[in-house]
Amino acid sequence: PPVHGRADLLPPALPWAFASPRPAPPPPPAPPGPPLIVGDVTPPPALGLPALAPLQLATGATTLRGAEATPERVLRALATATYAELHVHGQVDLGLADASFLALSPGADQRWALTAGDVRGARLTAAPTVVLAACRAAETAPFVHARWSLPDAFIAAGARAVIAPAVEIPDAEAAAFFAALRRRIAGGEAPAVALAALRAAYVAKDPASWAASVVVFE
Secondary structure (H helix, E strand, O other), X not given: OOOOOOOOOOOOOOOOOEOXXXXXXXXXXXXXXXXXXXXXXXXXXXXOXXXXXXXXXXXXXXXXXXXXXXXXXXXXXXXXXXXXXXXXXXXXXXXXXXXXXXXXXXXXXXXXXXXHHHHHOOOOOOOOEEEEOOOOOOOEOOOOXXXXXXXXHHHXXXXXXXXXXOOOOOHHHHHHHHHHHHHHHHOOOOHHHHHHHHHHHHXXXXXXXXXXXXXXXX
């Protein structure tokens, strides 16, 4: 637990991943379906979060945008997705949740936060790859006795792999980075290999690139 979720344990050019336990072996890969893209959310104004760049739509993608992107609807869509990408704000506030969480649009019950506890109780039946394009989404709870994070919660719910950054990410660059990652995975590359190649390319241009902080959980 003390080092779980850290991005600087191994060189950014090396394909590696955190091995996360799951209640049962994952099912065989489902036939690829349309990617699920979540973005353009409208979290409560009281949070003071800046607007993110408009969502860049992928051809043939299923989208949840704006007021539709509530925790309940996102979890419902994730249940049958084979690939999902969430372009939202990641938050770390131990007063609200015990690990990082995602700020979505409020639903009818005014609930807007998608927490690790919410995700762990879901069932992702198509064993998707889930990309959390959100600041600090890989951050774990400050426990020394157990691992507790959004990525681990997605693995426990049935995800085959989860990709998330451990630091703040620049909104202007994130869309292109994650779109390139999506294309590589759609082309058949394993998530850890696809991310390693893309991360290495960014680090070769800028050794201090934020891309070095994006990690894989499998």
